[in-house]
Amino acid sequence: MKRIYLGAEAEILLHHMLDVEVIVKRRVSKSYRNPHLDRKINERRTLHEATMMKRAREAGVCTPFIYHINPKRAVIIMEYINLPTYIDIINSSSEDIFQISQDVGKAVGKLHNNQIIHGDLTPSNILVGKEICLIDFSLSSYSSDIEKMGEDLCVFYNALRSSIPQKYASLFENFKQGYLEEREEAADKVFHRLSEILKRGRYVRRGFTEV
Amino acid sequence: MSNTLNENASITSSSILSLGIESTAHTFGVGIVNDGGKVLSNIRYVYRSRTGIHPREASRFMSRHAVEALSEALSQASLSLKDLSIISFSRGPGLGPCLRTGATFARFLSSYLKKPLVGVNHCVAHIEIGRMLTGARDPVILYLSGGSTQVISYLEGVYRIFGETEDIAIGNFIDTFARSAGLSFPGGPIVEELARKGRNLIDLPYVVKGMNVSFSGLLTYLESLIGKYPIEDLCYSLQETAFSMLVEVCERAMAYLKKDELLLVGGVGVNTRLREMCRKMCEERGASFYVPPAEFCVDNGAMIAWNGILHYTKGDILPVSQSHILTKWRVEDVSVKWWEG
Numbered sequence: 001m002k003r004i005y006l007g008a009e010a011e012i013l014l015h016h017m018l019d020v021e022v023i024v025k026r027r028v029s030k031s032y033r034n035p036h037l038d039r040k041i042n043e044r045r046t047l048h049e050a051t052m053m054k055r056a057r058e059a060g061v062c063t064p065f066i067y068h069i070n071p072k073r074a075v076i077i078m079e080y081i082n083l084p085t086y087i088d089i090i091n092s093s094s095e096d097i098f099q100i101s102q103d104v105g106k107a108v109g110k111l112h113n114n115q116i117i118h119g120d121l122t123p124s125n126i127l128v129g130k131e132i133c134l135i136d137f138s139l140s141s142y143s144s145d146i147e148k149m150g151e152d153l154c155v156f157y158n159a160l161r162s163s164i165p166q167k168y169a170s171l172f173e174n175f176k177q178g179y180l181e182e183r184e185e186a187a188d189k190v191f192h193r194l195s196e197i198l199k200r201g202r203y204v205r206r207g208f209t210e211v
Numbered sequence: 212m213s214n215t216l217n218e219n220a221s222i223t224s225s226s227i228l229s230l231g232i233e234s235t236a237h238t239f240g241v242g243i244v245n246d247g248g249k250v251l252s253n254i255r256y257v258y259r260s261r262t263g264i265h266p267r268e269a270s271r272f273m274s275r276h277a278v279e280a281l282s283e284a285l286s287q288a289s290l291s292l293k294d295l296s297i298i299s300f301s302r303g304p305g306l307g308p309c310l311r312t313g314a315t316f317a318r319f320l321s322s323y324l325k326k327p328l329v330g331v332n333h334c335v336a337h338i339e340i341g342r343m344l345t346g347a348r349d350p351v352i353l354y355l356s357g358g359s360t361q362v363i364s365y366l367e368g369v370y371r372i373f374g375e376t377e378d379i380a381i382g383n384f385i386d387t388f389a390r391s392a393g394l395s396f397p398g399g400p401i402v403e404e405l406a407r408k409g410r411n412l413i414d415l416p417y418v419v420k421g422m423n424v425s426f427s428g429l430l431t432y433l434e435s436l437i438g439k440y441p442i443e444d445l446c447y448s449l450q451e452t453a454f455s456m457l458v459e460v461c462e463r464a465m466a467y468l469k470k471d472e473l474l475l476v477g478g479v480g481v482n483t484r485l486r487e488m489c490r491k492m493c494e495e496r497g498a499s500f501y502v503p504p505a506e507f508c509v510d511n512g513a514m515i516a517w518n519g520i521l522h523y524t525k526g527d528i529l530p531v532s533q534s535h536i537l538t539k540w541r542v543e544d545v546s547v548k549w550w551e552g
Contacts, residue, residue, distance in 0.1 A: 007466060008459075008462045008463040008465070008466035008467075009459075009463070030455075030459075030492065032458055032487075032488040032491035032492045033451075033454070033455045033458075033488075034412055036412050037455060041455075082228070096368070108268060119421070122420075139421060170327070191305070
């Protein structure tokens with residue numbers, strides 16, 4: 001098994017199973033935590049993440065297919081989707097990045113229509129192929145709260161703004177268009193809340209108004 | 212490590228002597244520090260009560276002991292009033308009546324001695340004394356006290372908050388639980404003592420949202436368990452659960468910011484179990500863990516004096532006429548002009 005990423009919470013391994021490449025996501029045990037608490041947290045989060053991925057898939061959003069879950073060992077084995085991330089695509093700029101941004105908006109809109117909050121919508125968690133695939137549901141939740149949906153878009157907006165300062169505004173406009181198409185009138189409330197969230201002192205300097 | 216740094220500092224000759232006055236919550240502190248980072252004196256008078264801090268009573272306590280604290284600080288440092296170069300005071304955030312007492316005292320000294328007045332952010336002062344004493348360079352900072360629970364790090368000219376509590380602070384949470392359980396104030400040391408005897412981990416809510424934490428639900432649940440479980444087990448489970456949440460968000464911030472130092476500051480930083488957990492987390496990541504001696508974790512005048520010097524060397528002087536206190540002064544609103552990563 002080859003480790004391709006190590007986060008604060010889990011490691012991502014690339015593995016061959018019967019000639020198929022698969023992703024193994026394993027939550028790492030933390031020695032600072034009480035062992036009982038450690039097992040409980042990792043078990044619960046593993047189950048939760050797998051459940052949310054399944055729900056997203058049922059809502060019509062592409063997510064990696066889950067082959068196997070072992071909550072006791074905090075392991076999810078899933079499909080390896082070998083596609084460039086949204087950030088790669090924008091940097092290569094050979095594709096129609098505005099159409100792709102719209103498609104990303106549609107995918108997120110679909111999630112929100114089904115009360116699924118992704119929780120970590122950074123450009124590197126979005127894969128671009130024939131359709132848009134979303135990965136890493138470890139911070140996801142189930143909610144119909146406008147605030148949560150606004151926060152979801154806020155994470156995406158801020159990540160976009162810091163990684164592509166020249167083009168973020170037009171890309172985000174296209175993202176919003178796709179989101180609007182998918183959600184229709186429900187979208188306006190979320191956009192309105194997003195602009196409120198962006199004005200809060202916590203996230204940016206006071207007096208900041210965009211979007 | 213802190214001692215050697217301090218001794219080195221004393222060798223270098225100094226020209227600025229800063230008096231620091233701390234009065235944000237229950238501690239009235241007066242400290243004297245020179246611009247080499249040597250702490251010449253650090254006197255603390257702590258308002259005690261069995262139930263918590265009554266702001267008016269605390270401020271009266273402070274005005275009663277202010278002069279006493281000042282003369283003790285001067286005699287410990289073998290200095291007289293006229294030797295001081297600047298008067299620094301904690302301008303916020305904190306309890307209004309307490310801040311006003313310290314500020315009034317500072318304004319008086321500044322006007323009477325005709326020495327510059329410097330307003331200091333209490334939270335930045337905690338961070339800066341921690342960095343100075345431990346040698347941490349560009350850490351992720353876990354700031355935990357009675358009123359604050361924040362994960363902070365330096366980014367583009369300010370100390371930015373990356374994670375914090377969504378409701379009550381960790382110290383406030385422990386104190387409130389202790390009071391409900393019939394233990395005295397402050398609850399931290401008693402809860403820590405009882406937790407050592409606890410053996411059984413009770414299932415408690417574990418609330419981490421991204422890089423934020425929340426304690427109010429945990430508090431309500433714990434209060435409902437008082438009397439149903441041994442108090443030792445409750446305290447043990449409280450510490451294990453709440454501290455795991457805090458260490459987890461720190462680790463997330465360190466991974467996100469790609470920083471390999473953690474600095475623990477604030478009054479809750481004296482807790483041995485918390486320090487042990489932070490140290491283990493850092494070891495596993497190959498990062499370094501720093502925490503200042505207990506005397507400088509809790510509120511103290513020396514940290515205000517030291518931060519006053521940092522401000523003063525960059526020309527930040529506060530005219531007495533504009534020296535109103537700032538009870539809700541956020542750490543992000545202070546421009547860190549003295550930064551060298």
